[in-house]
Amino acid sequence: MSGDWSRYWCSPRPGLEAMHAHFERHTYHRHSHETYSFGITDDGRQAFTCRGAGHTSTAGMVLAFNPDDPHDGRAADELGFTYRIVHIGPELVSGALAGFAGRAAGLPLFAEPVVHDPVLAGGLGRLHAALLGGAPALVADELLDAVIPDLVRRAALSGPAARGPRFRAGSRGAADVAGQVAELLEDDYRTDHTADSLAAVSGSSRFTVYRAFRAAYGMAPSDYQRQVRLRVARGLLSRGTPIADAAAETGFADQSHLNRWFVRWYGITPGVYRRAAR
Structure with a gap:
């Protein structure tokens, strides 16, 4: 029997969420977050792919994902892994860095998804404990404002992060094709598009669309559309929308269909x- 468990927490203000979990059998489907996501592996070994390479995080290591950074995740062995993760919106990161001397303008970019730094792990652990432990808001804010500059100073590149396509899209034309398809999937996420309809909107072949999109966004168009649906569903759930209604409004077949993909994406x-957000 699986020993999987998880606890989830949402801040009353947007852009700050946290989870503590242990997974033995659960496997994350390839996905990304709109936030920066910083994790700590407490125990065991977590394996994942990100930015075209495989990685393993063990006890004490820090995970650092940029916004819209596709990755998956699973236990590296049958013993599973326990980890903590904090999702921090770009606007909170920008606010905490306001007036931070000696860094480039714009949002930071974390080049390595796994960082071995006990100081950062300690700071993230204290922030996570405060959030899930119900610490006073001022205490949590102070820890957040201390952790973010530390993360940037010790683990980020000096240049700003770029939003949108983050991968090698090849030619400028390929990047344009991927962008046109992404715009369609974001604007018309409820429609069950076909490979031919995506090719038509971009004026390219089906093969060109698929190859350009994977290169630009790190996932297939079908996964990207599903992710858009899930993000919209999260927003609806956070406002108290019943799960069945959220499923219907975002293009899922029914509540169980939304449930299945929500778990694969978010654990x-x-x-x-919905309970955590409310």
Whole structure:
């Protein structure tokens, strides 16, 4: 029997969420977050792919994902892994860095998804404990404002992060094709598009669309559309929308269909997220 468990927490203000979990059998589907996501592996070994390479995080290591940074995740062995993760919106990162001397303008970019730094792990652990432990808001804010500059100073590149396509899209034309398809999937996310309809909107072949999109966004167009649907569903759930209604409004076949993909993406059920957000 699986020993999987998870706890999820959402701040009353947007852009700050946290989870503590242990997974033995759960496997994350390839996905990304709109936030920066910083994790700490407490125990065990977590394996994942990110930015075209495989990685393993063990006890004490820090995970650092940029916004829209596709990755997956799973236990590296049958013993599973326990980890903590804090999701921090770009606007909170920008606010904490306001007036921070000696860094380039714009949002930071973390080049390595796994960082071995006990100081950063300690700071993130204290922030995570405060968030899930119900610490006073001022205490949590002070820890957040201390952790973010530390993360940037010790682990980020000097240049700003770029939003949108983050991968090698080849030619400028290929990047344009991927961007046109992404715009369609974001604007018309409820429609069950076909490979031919994506090719038509971009004026390219089906093969060109698929190759350009994977290169630019790190996932297939079908996964990108599903992710858009899930993000919209999260917003609806956070406002108290019933799960069945959120499923219908975002193009899922039914509540169980939304539930299945929500778990594969986020490691928790829509019900758990809705209660945490409310």
